[in-house]
Amino acid sequence: MSYLDIANSGLTYTLVAVALSVMLGLCVVFYVKTRKRALELGISKEVLNKVNRSTILFTIVPSLTIVVGLFAMSAMIGTAWSWFRLSVVGSVSYELMAAQTTVASLDIADTATADGSVFVAVMFVMSIGALVGPTLSAILTKPVTQNLQKAGAQNNGFSPIMNACFMLAIMSVIIPIRVSTGGLVGLMVILTAVLLSMLIDKIASKGVAWLGQFNMPICLLVGMLSSLVWAKLLG
Amino acid sequence: MNEDKKIGILDEKTYSNQIHLIGRVGSALLLMFMLGIPFVIGTVYDCMPKFSWLIQPSIALLAMMGPTSVSEVLGYAPVLGSGNYIAFITGNIMNLKLPAAISAHALAGVQPNTPEGDAVGTMAIAISSIITVIICAIGVLVFIPMQPILTSAAFKTASNYLVHALMGSMILNTFGKGKGKTVIKNKLMLPLVAIAMSVAGVLLIPKFSSYQGYAMLVAIVITIGWAYLLYKKGVVKVVNRDEK
Incomplete structure (x- = not known):
């Protein structure tokens, strides 16, 4: 069988659908377990529902961009395997690079005319290259989080400050990098989203509390849309 | 009181062990699917690639992503x-x-x-x-x-x-400031060193974005150290939200 025959075969779709169903089940287990735990810890149902609504709304747009990646990848590795890779583990840039690295190392000019074994090789290499993250996460997450939580729970004035430091440090690294990669348009998009989030926060604190839970989805959407204007003005 | 606290800690430990076990099982399942799907397809369609085909690109990707x-x-x-x-x-x-x-x-x-x-x-x-x-x-x-x-x-x-x-x-x-009952006074002082480091990295190191993972780790250590210094000097502290 050829590369594309196998890539778009019923078996490939079936295996991917089974794997994704299991992974979806895992996410549901995590959701149920953590929601129950949050309630036990005294966080109200209303707050958790607010978190859910906000998360669902702001997840939609980035997920659509993942679907765009699906289009880009399906030409090279078929729809089924792209679907699997983008639903779990992967990002478009890594997946395309992994597929291209394999095809190039085998000196294949056109995957459409390649043998089925090339497709299986691509699948294996994409998987092997992405094994490190989930494997290390499985090994290290428990000791790291449990030890840090123990340190953070010590009854001293520094603990809450230390807990805030993690996110501050991550964002302090990411923001200058994103500003440098997005140019002036990227900077203006960031500023648009920041100013809008401050405005929404202000309005929410003046009695329109429900607006607060939609702060992030609104800023994400308006920020992205503003890129069209900024690109036209500055691009 | 101490007994209650002890029970609470044990409960947290039990929950923590359970959630980490689920996470580890899930990660193992993912690894099984990632390698199992190509294995099944290669076996069923009798098109298993030569092992040597996988070595070079896999090593290249592992070296880059690892x-x-x-x-x-x-x-x-x-x-x-x-x-x-x-x-x-x-x-x-x-x-x-x-x-x-x-x-x-x-x-x-x-x-x-x-x-x-x-x-x-x-x-x-x-x-x-x-x-x-x-x-x-x-x-x-x-x-x-x-x-x-x-x-x-x-x-x-x-x-x-x-x-x-x-x-x-x-x-x-x-x-x-967040929405909690307490706030960190002078919170914006905390990330200053990490921001300075990242800005310097962007300006001085070509393709700094590819070192983002390392930079994050270094920034976490630096920020906690800097925060401890500021805390000891009394510059940053946790106060009640309404406290000026």
């Missing part, structure tokens, strides 16, 4: 907590899982690296992952009709700036 993955797992764990498992299973950490956790912490008024922050953040990561899997499945089903919209020039431009818009919408949650 060190970054190590620093990312260590860097994200304090913020994502047990959500680290699903985050690394479902991917798209920077553009989905991290913002989901930060937003959840802010909405619930909890801190990362606490039992409450862990539960709420992981719940948000789980629901975000569920939605992404569902949307991708819908995308596969309506592949053809959606193509003109999702491949339009406007959508392409807007999606290029997705992470920038996300960063912008996360800044207030990260650097602001």
Whole structure:
């Protein structure tokens, strides 16, 4: 069988659908377990529902961009395997690079005319290259989080400050990098989203509390849309 | 009182062990699928590639991705907590899982690296992952009709700036005072050294973005050290929200 025959075969779709169903089940287990735990810890149902609504709304747009990646990848590795890779583990840039690295190392000019074994090789290499993250996460997450939580729970004035430091440090690294990669348009998009989030926060604190839970989805959407204007003005 | 506290700690430990076990089993299942699917297809269609075909590209990718993955797992764990498992299973950490956790912490008024922050953040990561899997499945089903919209020039431009818009919408949650009963006085002093380091990295090191994972780890250590110094000098401290 050829590369594309196998890539778009019923078996490939079936295996991917089974794997994704299991992974979806895992996410549901995590959701149920953590929601129950949050309630036990005294966080109200209303707050958790607010978190859910906000998360669902702001997840939609980035997920659509993942679907765009699906289009880009399906030409090279078929729809089924792209679907699997983008639903779990992967990002478009890594997946395309992994597929291209394999095809190039085998000196294949056109995957459409390649043998089925090339497709299986691509699948294996994409998987092997992405094994490190989930494997290390499985090994290290428990000791790291449990030890840090123990340190953070010590009854001293520094603990809450230390807990805030993690996110501050991550964002302090990411923001200058994103500003440098997005140019002036990227900077203006960031500023648009920041100013809008401050405005929404202000309005929410003046009695329109429900607006607060939609702060992030609104800023994400308006920020992205503003890129069209900024690109036209500055691009 | 002490007895109650002891029971509470044991309960937290039991929950923690359970959630980490689920995470580890899930990660093992993912690894099984990642390698099992190509193995089954290669066997059923009798087209297993030669082992030598896999060595060179796999080593190249592992060499490139391995060190970054190590620093990312260590860097994200304090913020994502047990959500680290699903985050690394479902991917798209920077553009989905991290913002989901930060937003959840802010909405619930909890801190990362606490039992409450862990539960709420992981719940948000789980629901975000569920939605992404569902949307991708819908995308596969309506592949053809959606193509003109999702491949339009406007959508392409807007999606290029997705992470920038996300960063912008996360800044207030990260650097602001938050919604808790207490606030950190002079909080904005805390990230100064890390920001200076990152700006210097961007200006002085070519392709600094490819070292993001390492930079995050270094920044976490530096920020905690700097914060401790400021705390000891009395510059930063935790105060009640209404305290000036």
